[in-house]
Amino acid sequence: MVPFDFAYYRPQSIAEATALFAALERDGKRPLYYGGGTEIITLSRLNLVRTAAVIDMKAIPECRVLDASADPLVFGAALSLTELEEANPFPLLTKAAREVADRTARNQITLGGNICGQIFYRETALPLFVAEADVIVAGPYGVRQCRFNDLFHQQLQLGRGEFIVQFKVDRATATLPHFHRKRRKQGEVGYPLVTIAALKKDGAIRVAFSGVCPFPFRSAEVEAHLNDRSRPAAERIQAAVAAFPRPILHDIEGSADYRLFVAAKLLEDALRELGEEETM
Amino acid sequence: MEETTKRELVLSINGERRAVVARQAETLLFVLRDGLGLTGAKPGCLNGDCGACTVLVNGTPIKSCMMLAIETVGKEITTIEGLDDAPIQHAFVRHFAFQCGYCTPGFIMNAHALIERHPDADETTIQEWLEANICRCTSYQEIETAVKEALAAKKVETKF
Numbered sequence: 288m289v290p291f292d293f294a295y296y297r298p299q300s301i302a303e304a305t306a307l308f309a310a311l312e313r314d315g316k317r318p319l320y321y322g323g324g325t326e327i328i329t330l331s332r333l334n335l336v337r338t339a340a341v342i343d344m345k346a347i348p349e350c351r352v353l354d355a356s357a358d359p360l361v362f363g364a365a366l367s368l369t370e371l372e373e374a375n376p377f378p379l380l381t382k383a384a385r386e387v388a389d390r391t392a393r394n395q396i397t398l399g400g401n402i403c404g405q406i407f408y409r410e411t412a413l414p415l416f417v418a419e420a421d422v423i424v425a426g427p428y429g430v431r432q433c434r435f436n437d438l439f440h441q442q443l444q445l446g447r448g449e450f451i452v453q454f455k456v457d458r459a460t461a462t463l464p465h466f467h468r469k470r471r472k473q474g475e476v477g478y479p480l481v482t483i484a485a486l487k488k489d490g491a492i493r494v495a496f497s498g499v500c501p502f503p504f505r506s507a508e509v510e511a512h513l514n515d516r517s518r519p520a521a522e523r524i525q526a527a528v529a530a531f532p533r534p535i536l537h538d539i540e541g542s543a544d545y546r547l548f549v550a551a552k553l554l555e556d557a558l559r560e561l562g563e564e565e566t567m
Numbered sequence: 568m569e570e571t572t573k574r575e576l577v578l579s580i581n582g583e584r585r586a587v588v589a590r591q592a593e594t595l596l597f598v599l600r601d602g603l604g605l606t607g608a609k610p611g612c613l614n615g616d617c618g619a620c621t622v623l624v625n626g627t628p629i630k631s632c633m634m635l636a637i638e639t640v641g642k643e644i645t646t647i648e649g650l651d652d653a654p655i656q657h658a659f660v661r662h663f664a665f666q667c668g669y670c671t672p673g674f675i676m677n678a679h680a681l682i683e684r685h686p687d688a689d690e691t692t693i694q695e696w697l698e699a700n701i702c703r704c705t706s707y708q709e710i711e712t713a714v715k716e717a718l719a720a721k722k723v724e725t726k727f
């Protein structure tokens with residue numbers, strides 16, 4: 288049960304959605320774009336979210352596109368994670384999505400919601416980091432396309448009234464050799480202790496993490512150490528882990544030291560599976 | 568005073584059209600139970616974790632504590648009250664796949680959708696789907712047996 292009232296809007300186009308946002312904002316309603324609604328509803332119950340209006344994006348055709356035959360591939364932000372898994376246009380994204388929450392919850396959780404939510408794991412961001420995806424953003428000034436990595440610093444840097452319409456991923460990149468693993472404290476469902484997604488392109492490994500810091504990240508410095516083939520793999524991994532951004536999460540799910548230990552082990556697995564064993 | 572956002576919603580539930588007045592911010596779970604007297608879907612965690620509130624929306628399992636009732640206008644909702652002698656119900660009884668029974672409607676709705684969608688479901692698919700529900704009495708073994716039996720029956724039926 289949501290302990291306060293809000294009005295529900297279901298625009299049919301991008302222009303209608305942004306105009307609605309502007310009008311509701313002018314009326315002091317502090318509107319929220321609404322994907323699957325799972326976070327908005329569950330955090331509202333705890334009074335951690337408050338709004339007088341939600342704007343559901345699931346009737347906007349562009350937000351629902353799933354074009355697996357195009358190049359680049361196009362994924363609408365209002366697709367549910369299970370819709371993406373079943374179509375499987377980008378196997379690394381499928382693997383990341385599959386590990387989020389549980390299957391019933393993923394029938395509702397949207398790609399855009401997972402990436403823009405307050406719950407900071409945002410695990411489907413990892414494949415988009417390493418694939419160097421583009422993101423299509425709509426807002427009061429129209430529609431723009433940017434590099435996902437340029438727009439994501441700890442979280443997606445959207446202006447007031449902006450929302451994600453789509454993501455685009457280069458077709459060839461989507462089929463490159465990759466590695467994905469999620470380690471939890473226990474069980475098969477739950478937030479990560481560490482999640483890692485890696486992809487090998489032109490001989491270089493790209494890698495992104497969730498669960499290590501209170502934000503998902505990909506770091507040029509970390510990758511420079513990992514790809515420094517003048518050193519043995521163990522040293523490369525040690526240097527990469529030392530270069531992680533800070534702070535390292537230290538909570539009931541796992542201490543900072545343990546998370547770093549798990550991250551190093553997963554990097555070892557990633558290097559091995561991506562064919563770096565000759566230097567291990 | 569905040570203006571109220573109550574509205575009449577016409578929902579299609581278990582093959583019937585039902586009118587109900589509800590706040591736009593109200594969850595489907597609350598409207599089913601308090602507005603329409605359909606108390607089969609259970610409130611558990613209200614946080615998306617336990618699955619006791621699972622119902623089907625256009626045949627897809629949904630945790631009704633995390634969906635607004637207003638989102639389901641124009642869609643087909645199925646609750647446990649709408650299952651009429653479904654094979655999975657009999658399989659649950661036969662294998663005594665519950666103890667207190669609180670999680671049972673949620674498990675049955677999820678399992679029913681799985682059987683309808685994936686009569687060929689393998690171990691991995693069964694586990695992936697059923698992980699969405701929690702049973703605190705830990706009847707998991709019996710639940711698994713019941714689901715497998717209903718799947719096997721569906722497979723035979725599908726072949727003819």
Ligand SMILES: Cc1cc2nc3c(=O)[nH]c(=O)nc-3n(C[C@H](O)[C@H](O)[C@H](O)COP(=O)(O)OP(=O)(O)OC[C@H]3O[C@@H](n4cnc5c(N)ncnc54)[C@H](O)[C@@H]3O)c2cc1C
Pocket residue numbers: 319320321322323324325326327328329344364365386387388389392395396397398399400401402403404405406407408409410411449450451452477478479614615616
């Ligand atoms: C039971 C449960 C388990 C979870 N487990 C995990 C997990 O294991 N790993 C993980 O990474 N996350 C997990 N989460 C977090 C979940 O992915 C996020 O809460 C996500 O926001 C839910 O997506 P949604 O579409 O329902 O978002 P909504 O509730 O619709 O929106 C959440 C936020 O994102 C904004 N938003 C949504 N779509 C867009 C868009 N297209 N453009 C701009 N802003 C947008 C909304 O305004 C809102 O602020 C879990 C959540 C639940 C409920």
Ligand code: FES
Pocket residue numbers: 609610611612613614615616617618619620621630631632633
């Ligand atoms: S009550 Fe909905 S998932 Fe627990």
